[in-house]
Amino acid sequence: MPAVNPEAPTLRRLTNEQFRNTVDDLFGTGIVVPGELDPDERFDGLLALGAARTAYSPRGIENIESSAYLIAEQALAPDRRDAIVPCTPTGTVDSDCSARFVTEFGRRAWRRPLTNDEVTRISTVADSAAGTLGDFHDGLEFAVAALLQAPDFLFRVELGEVDPDGTFGHRYTGWEMASRLSFLLWNTTPDDELLDAAERGDLTTEDGLLAQTERLMASPRATDGLTAFFNDWMRFSELDDLYKEPLVFPHMSDTLGASAVEESERLFKLVAFDAGGDLRDLLTSRQTFVDRELAALYDVPAPVRDGFAAMQHPEDSLRRGLLGHASFLASNAHPVSTSATLRGKFIREVFLCAELPGPPSGVDTSIPPVTEQARTLRERVQQHLTDPSCASCHRNMDLVGLAFENFDGIARYRTTEEGVTIDSSGELDGVAFDDAAGLADALREHEDLGPCIAMTLARYANGYREHLGQLEALGWLGEEFALQGYALEPLVLELTASPLFRATNPVDTDPLEVE
């Protein structure tokens, strides 16, 4: 594969989901994690990229502190403490036992071994608390709280080292590779086996890295872990507060957004894992999953039981793949109507990695009202498509988005708008289509789709957007992805084994200046 000139390392905040998953893994499930960290922020389309840019706010730090104590209290309750405390204290204050605890638990919490100074710094706090409060385990709560509040826990610290083997100039250390793999594939902290592999030095060798990647991929945890990637890629957090005007859309409910996300995630799991197949099927599959709410929205038979059931849309249905899901159709629309622009923009950016400039300031953007001459949205947006200052971008978006006019602002199927039969034909970069199903086929075969998926996964894995020095390597990754039938697992294996994932630069290096 081509050489890579990597980006210098950056700290990454744990996302809210990673924080919760990590607490579960450190202490066992059932711990109540109160409150929230700061909200995750989206940059360049991904929360994973926002995590590499943002700091914790004072309010976030306050929430972390109170959460840390509530978590610590539960973790050291008599029925749980044996899982994490490796020794029985000889008295209220037992410095050896507290230091042992900090050494062993700290390695899991910080995803690396602690230095002696660090162990002392934290176990001293625990000993002093134990003395003040008169209880050894009450003291340890303060050690846990300190470990959870440290930046070494709250941020992913992956700073790299000079590569002693000379394969890369600078590479991520074995411990850092453990975190990188685990957060990418399982969306959580490394398990003990992965940390042990890091300690043995396995993760800086090709074979050792591959063995662990395959182990993680073979686990059912990779399904949920990589669904987090899918969720981020599809911008599903936007559905957290989906709002549709109930007078216009009686199918709107507080739970619709969550149902819509689950439908799409189930399809992803089916395509990417159960079928192990071609990710492009996400766009064209007639197979999907609905609960009663979605069944009513889509006008298909409802499942017999509560929850989701598999179903298949008929061959003549325009509802195909993700682009027929409410997760796409309803979130890329307005509270009372559709939006060809929002839908088209989503397709361009998310599936084709197109860069669309923002709208200019100081222009009149109003869409003309419904008149006798122009009743459908297609007729009304003509101005965007003919005025040269609008058309250069809007043609790219609107002509794609209009393909979905058969689905209203909440994703219900319709054949007319204002009494006029909807025309959903169009063309995608030279390929003509008749309707949404035709667009799905055209998008599936688009030459930018595969490279875009590979590039998005690399961005997600690295927490940064590629620069010029990586385009060649990313191009290679996209080709490998195509050669292997657009399946997720080989893409993950190629990416993680490559310098795109393993190499870095010293901090503050500008990669464009080291050629």
Add this chain to the structure above:
Amino acid sequence: MARSLDRRTVLKGLLGGAAISIGLPPLEAMLDASGTAYADGGALPRRFVTFFWGNGMIPERWTPSAFGAGDEWELSEQLLPLASIKHRIAVITGTEVRVPNRIPHFSGMGGLLCGLDPIGEEGNWTVAGPTIDQILAQEIGGETRFRSLEVGSRPGDGVSFNGPNSRNPFEASPRAFFNRIFGEGFTAPGEEPILDPKIGLRRSVLDAVMEQTAQLESRVGTADQQRLDQHLSGIRDLELRLQRMEDDPPNLASCERPDEPPTDDTWGNNIIERGRVMHDLVAMALACDQTRVLTYAHTMPVDNYVYPGIPDGHHRLTHDEPEPQEGVHGVTLQIMEEFAHFVQALDAIPEGDGTMLDNLVVLGTSEVSEARTHSLEEIPIVLAGSACGFLKQDIHYRSSTRENASKVMLSLMRAMGTNPAAFGEGDAMSTDSLGDIEA
């Protein structure tokens, strides 16, 4: 409300307050006869409050036709909901935000509140420096339990920034806000301070975390150093807050622990009702001197809430509704009603000779004027309150020369007792305040 003088109060009174200034909170029992100041001559707290709403207004229907003071001017069509508070407000029209208008909605927010052109690239814009509330928080926020507070009426990300990529997310849940301010760690007037050995231990944990953070900071890149600096400053604020739990509680006359508000599902999607509960909580948080810098976001830039009786989401309407945009106008009226309610909640708190509104200023503003074109001319600014007599009330100031909106920001900085040489940088910089609105 029975209240006794505790040991420290007596001590402070005996010594006239001069010799032992140990940072005790103000005590209502020590106010002078008129109640305007403490026995030792200290002033009541002065606060800076922002009331932000998204998507601007319609300049032709917003701007009052006459300018001047008192009877010389009348409210415009869009400002009519402010009738009950006309005598407490200053309407400033005709100013402009002088940053390049490159990024719809964002340029205006950063340009107005920071006086700086946003930085970044397509899709990743951020502010180039702190917003005015955080500049002030560094100056006047150090004496209260919270350096600043950020609140809103519906979930969103916030308009208060510590600097680039460092936003202060706001609290949109009344219950969560109540718990944060009036839950653990709050002591009402007359109550004993919280003495708990765990507080000292928590502080020693924070010390250890700060050492750990400093150690990490020495190994990371420049951008990460700034992020960790931010982290450290948050930890220091928290440590100070823990330390203050052991102090006497704030003791302003009108401070009392409010009732716990209902859970969020009570209001569903109704941000009007939820917001009004928040207004009252905000008023009490200020009355109890929990902070002196508070940012309230009624809505965020680009907000698309569907207001009662309005046919579509707010942002959508600003762009797609044909002239004369009756829907947008209807939304603006509703927002002004909420602004009036917010100001009235602050005005309902007796303080000194008058009300809390005498001792603060509310900056009511938005990130654009006419959202349809994202215009930064005629940026809407309504001030409420006099900030201890520093600012005029019941005036409409109309700039006939398109003055820099940063002049207003500089007036506000000065109204808060700070005296910076300038607000903003580049074209947005102003070294002059707007003398016409200053008393």
